[in-house]
Amino acid sequence: MDKLLEILFTTEFAYSIFRVTTPILFAALGALLSNRAGVPNIGLEGIMLTSALVGVIVSAYTGSAWIGLLGAAAGGMLLAWILAFFTLQLKTDVILGGIAINAFASGGTVFILYMLTGEKGTSSQLASKMLPEVHIPLIRDIPVLGPILSGHHVLTYLSIISAVFVYWLLKHTPLGLRIRAVGENPKAAQSVGVRVKRTRYIALVLSGLFASLGGAFMSMGYLSLFTRDMTAGRGWIALAAESMGRSTAVGTTATSFLFGFAQALSNALQLLKIPSELIQTVPYLATVIGLVIYAWQRTRKAQKGG
Numbered sequence: 001m002d003k004l005l006e007i008l009f010t011t012e013f014a015y016s017i018f019r020v021t022t023p024i025l026f027a028a029l030g031a032l033l034s035n036r037a038g039v040p041n042i043g044l045e046g047i048m049l050t051s052a053l054v055g056v057i058v059s060a061y062t063g064s065a066w067i068g069l070l071g072a073a074a075g076g077m078l079l080a081w082i083l084a085f086f087t088l089q090l091k092t093d094v095i096l097g098g099i100a101i102n103a104f105a106s107g108g109t110v111f112i113l114y115m116l117t118g119e120k121g122t123s124s125q126l127a128s129k130m131l132p133e134v135h136i137p138l139i140r141d142i143p144v145l146g147p148i149l150s151g152h153h154v155l156t157y158l159s160i161i162s163a164v165f166v167y168w169l170l171k172h173t174p175l176g177l178r179i180r181a182v183g184e185n186p187k188a189a190q191s192v193g194v195r196v197k198r199t200r201y202i203a204l205v206l207s208g209l210f211a212s213l214g215g216a217f218m219s220m221g222y223l224s225l226f227t228r229d230m231t232a233g234r235g236w237i238a239l240a241a242e243s244m245g246r247s248t249a250v251g252t253t254a255t256s257f258l259f260g261f262a263q264a265l266s267n268a269l270q271l272l273k274i275p276s277e278l279i280q281t282v283p284y285l286a287t288v289i290g291l292v293i294y295a296w297q298r299t300r301k302a303q304k305g306g
Contacts, residue, residue: 011147013268018148018156020267021260023048023222023231025159026214027238028245028256029166030207035247036170037203038183042098043083044211045235046105051076051215053109056128056226057116065129069216076212077205079105084204088197102235110228123219123226131155131220153221155213162210167249179203211235262286 027044034041041047054075059068079101087094110120117125131154140150170176178199181189186196214234219226237259244258245251262285 008265008268011144013264014148015151016264016267017257017260018152019222020263021257022153022156022159023214023217023234024238024241024259024263025163025253025256026155026217027211027235028241028252029159029162029249030210030214031239031242032166032245032247032249032252033170033179033203033210034207035242036183037179037200038186039084039087039094039200039204040098040239041080041083041204041207041211042095042239043079043101043235044098044207044238045231045233046098046102047076047079047208047211048215048218048231048235049105049109049229050079051212052219052230053112053123053226055216056123056126056219057112059129059220060123060126063129065131065220068129068220069131069213072216072220073209073212076208076215078208080204080208080211081201083208084201087204088200106229109226113226113228121228126225128220128225130224131216153217155217155221158213159217162213163249163253166210170249175199175202211238214238259286 027048030044030047031041051072055068055072057068058071059065062068062071083094083097083101086092086097113123114120117123119125133151134154134157136150140146168176170180178189178194179202181194182196182199189199190196215231218230218234223230238256241255241259242252244255245253
């Protein structure tokens with residue numbers, strides 16, 4: 001226990017929380033936007049996984065990490081648009097559509113990787129590029145806070161900026177008002193001139209954009225290559241974070257960091273002599289516990305209201 005406490009109360013551990021929270025926060029913000037529009041995006045896991053591979057491939061063939069990031073974003077937005085097309089135009093079930101994207105991405109990324117490199121596990125043969133880390137002037141020289149807040153990957157800072165942006169978007173813009181309106185009562189929104197289908201298209205595509213940034217971080221920041229099923233359930237954890245955050249930007253951000261803490265704790269426990277099988281369950285156990293608490297709170301609130 002003493003050794004665990006020594007690990008937890010270090011700047012390295014605090015730094016790692018920001019690092020591992022990044023992909024969860026991006027995906028959770030995507031889940032928030034689509035859910036507020038009334039079309040939950042269950043395909044976040046598949047979008048993240050596909051974007052992670054596209055970013056590696058594009059950066060390897062262009063020699064530019066930034067172009068790779070644009071490629072990853074385009075790939076994620078395209079998948080989200082496809083989900084929107086099947087859901088909003090062809091009237092398929094949005095849940096089944098999201099599950100189909102997840103299944104397609106899991107096998108499709110391996111197939112594409114094999115076609116390009118002959119490998120089925122990693123993209124080590126592709127000379128992909130890494131996005132840079134950012135060292136913040138002045139802050140990096142502050143004792144304790146400097147090592148925690150400075151030196152993160154550029155997408156880590158972008159994820160925090162994105163959380164602020166999504167809060168502003170939903171609270172203070174006409175688009176945010178329309179997204180909330182069509183999610184709460186689409187018929188009423190349509191009656192006052194809001195184009196429901198168009199608004200939901202935009203929300204789903206934005207959801208794909210944020211999820212794709214989380215995927216790009218996995219292969220161009222968290223690691224320097226693509227590996228099979230590397231998102232490892234982070235899309236599902238993001239859905240749980242959004243649900244626990246009560247579909248608010250502040251709540252979603254806070255719960256994303258909570259799950260990031262659980263993931264960082266799981267990584268820290270690997271330094272101790274604890275079975276790896278048990279360690280790997282920590283983030284998912286935290287997800288289940290969090291959802292149980294959230295469901296209990298909602299049930300209790302509903303009973304009081306009744």
